[in-house]
Amino acid sequence: MTAKLTLPRTCAALLSAAMVFVLSACGSQESPTAEASTPAGSADPLVIYSGRNENLVAGILGELEKAVGTKVEVRYGNTAELAAQLLEEGPRTEADLFFSQDAGALGALGKADLLSPIDSSITDQVLPEYVDKNGLWAATTARARVIVYNPEVAPEVEKFTSTDQILDPKYKGKVGVAPSNASFQAFVTALRLQRGEEAAKDFLVKLKAHAKVYDGNAEILAATNAGEVSMGLVNHYYLHQLIKEQGAAKVKAKNKFLANPQDAGSLVNIAGVGVIKNSPQADAANRAVTFLLQPSSQEYMVKETSEYPVVADVAGPAGATPVSAFQGAAVDLNQLEDLEPTLALIDEVFN
Template sequence: MNAPPRTRLRAPVAAALTVVLAGGLSGCGAFGGEDVLTVYSGRNENLVGPILEQLEDAVGTEVEVRYAGSSDLAAQLLEEGESTDADLFFSQDAGALGALAKAGRLAELPQDVLSLVPEQYADDEGRWVATSARARVVAYDPRQAPEAAEMTSVDEVLDERYRGLIGVAPTNASFQSFVTALRLDRGEDGAREWLERLVDLDVQKYDNNIAVLDAVDSGEVALGLINHYYWYERVAEQGEDNVNAEIRFLDSDDPGALINVAGVGVIAGSEQEDAAQRAVEFLLSEEAQQYFADSTAEYPVVEGITSTEHDLEPLGQGSSVDLNDLDSLEETLDLLDEVGLT
């Protein structure tokens, strides 16, 4: 069994959580109160705040949300154990959900909920389910790296011509999941070699995918590794003619083409289990799936929903890595520490 993630919080995240707890949650009452559905959200408030605001009507009870990074919230949930106030974990990626599932911290979901999504978008033992999907892509500046339009593997990023011109967000859960996929695909030594080469090329580190895309768009770097939807959102906001950066979907058998998911799980032992399950059902409803397709430019996981706002490239099969195997956060974080990326 893979080891669960660290139970320590990194200083910036711990400080952020302290601020959230001290200042309240978007005007809500005391955290974890009676008849309150408490959600730990590793998804950014700017992305999912509007749909989570509709949860109260959907589940019929007050809802309070704590926002922070997915891996750090997973670590916090492990640290809190059965004393946690959380009822629902909404994760940016499958890895954090997998770690909690293997630690026995997620309850099994009803089969009628699991059956709403394709088999590959749910935990093998039914402890979490995907709510939306996203593809890893290479964002590139066509003025500096026009050849990126033909890239087929993430290995092509590691060219000497891009020294000092590659941007990543190593503390972001989506990059960490990519590294996990790299480890699963190539083994520990192969992943370490790839990351060491990246560091040797004077990789530029940013706080998040948005900052990476900003750097590519401005020409600060030539290439960046991001999730696809950040580019589609930028185009929707500014118009494609006003966005310099472009994106490249890699070949489906490459770890750089990982299709990861955001997903949700009910915390084992929750006193609000019924409300939490209704929340899961809402996030898989036509209304919520259309929101993800239109407002966040992600791929719906329920059949029959397509975006009316974004011309999304058809989603291929992606990397052959099983999402249920993306739970080894401890090993990934140790490797990132080892090569100097955190």
């Protein structure tokens, strides 16, 4: 089903608030256990603001008390709203750790001087491209932008090297996009950062001229798999989730990783964590980060989310390109917080 783009009310509210520069973020398995004993904590709880969906991470966060040695209190919400709340609360916040759905929100908090560096002995475990250069945040998982395509309809997509190739007139009406989706907005932000404002607008105008607009990535994938469109711009994990739900025999669609650092279509975004500056539970927060990066935790998140691990020697989703083989878009992930011009541009082009 197609849909007319409407920007979320939450996002509009955030953009009207001073100091808010955050990125919009619109199954159960046995949880891993803590892999090492930890010292007893204080009576005060470790307070986590989690922008990650409770259904995805409640199992693993439920194991944190054993890992950090103190009581853990998790407050779930939308990543953008929680980041805005942290910006408003400033040093008065009760939060000790922020678990973000995206790098942009972490970048906004770092820019506002609200995060403390994570111990380097912890961040050294993470692939370097998924750690803030000042150690203010570390990824817990990664997700890649891809062109999902139907090989029975457009087999040539397998040889694509640039998102510009989807603008070929022969694909008019055959490219699925979801402009109101946070992952598309991150892509457009990366496009702006790489190409500049005018070139990014030119790309979107051409894209809109022959794109088919959907509510989200799952709808794009379903349309691609059914041959309603030839291809679409999505995150990689939607295909793996569909295969888990329906079985590989029923899924025709494939992912195409562009592996082109000069193309925003190669963007690799992250979910990650940051320790709140001056937190009285900084030690426990760092132990929590250690727990989230240990192999069993990484394996759990791969199974739950179909996202990529960010530490070595942990396998990614079955059949997926290894994260170590990625050549992600050459963009500072912190700069994905520059969302307001992106939303204005998308609104101008698609409405």
